[in-house]
Amino acid sequence: MKAMKKLTALLLALVMALALCACSNQGDAPTPSTTPSEAVEESTAPSQGAEPAAFTTVEEGKLHMSTNAAFPPYEMTTDAGGFEGIDVEVADAIAKKLGLELVVDDMGFDAALTAVQVGQSDIAMAGITVTKDRLEVMDFSDSYATGIQVVIVNEGSDIKTVDDLANAQLIGTQKATTGYIYCSDTPENGGYGEDRVKAFDTGALAVMALVNGQVDAVVIDNEPAKAFVAENPGLEILDTEFAVEDYAIGFAKGNTALLDAVNAAMAELKADGTFQNIVDKYIKAD
DSSP states (O other), X not given: OHHHHHHHHHHHHHHHHHHHHHHHHHHHOOOOSSOHHHHHHHHHOOOOOOOOOOOOOSSTTEEEEXXXXXXXXXXXXXXTSOEESHHHHHHHHHHHHTTOEEEEEEOOHHHHHHHHHTTSXXXXXXXXXXXXXXXXXXXXXXXOEEEEEEEEEETTOSOOSGGGGGGOSOEEEETTSHHHHHHHSOXXXXXXXXXXXXXXXXXXXXXXXXXXXXXXXXXXXXXXXXXXXXXXXXXXXXXXXXEEEEEOOEEETTOHHHHHHHHHHHHHHHHTTHHHHHHHHHSOOO
């Protein structure tokens, strides 16, 4: 009987010990911080990649564009004293894409190129052609237009083709443009020599010199040439092209972050049709 009582007491003690152990284990159990599905998502989510390098501008919140606003239809002044044209509207659209306000800084063509090189402006847009020499001191965006150099002459001129420019006594161009660079080069390099080329501050002044008989021909880009001829009866554009070039946006050397941002914005403007709509506004199909 005593043995039975001892066995019963031992069993009761064992049951109580097991019950206490169970309570202790429940109290110490950890609470998961994430569900299993969340844990999988965190460990297998794809990497977003590095963020694009942040760009800076000359003036916070603004995009300064240096230009020569005497180059229709790319950049022109309005009667109200503002600016318009393909480059102006495209630059404004780019600025909006970047969350910036466009500021147009009007100056001479050569000064516009210098301004971006020395950090006085963020971008230069003025129908600028990419050349080997310019690439040494500036960086350029992807090309956004094709420029064609043409020759303007007076109606009835003896200059009928580009080859006839070799007989011109004096050729007018705009200062620092590729038209000037090509024409003023040596005959060995396909030019006519500096003494036979006169550079003017604007294309309009070069054309006025042609009207007044001070030069025999003017070499300038095709689109502004059309505008100048339309405004000056008695002038014509030769059928043969002088040169074909690419226009691009100029940047300070090494300003890669802003260049990449502008290229990306321009790609979006082309993809959604904004760029072409701006071009069509100023250049009508023949």
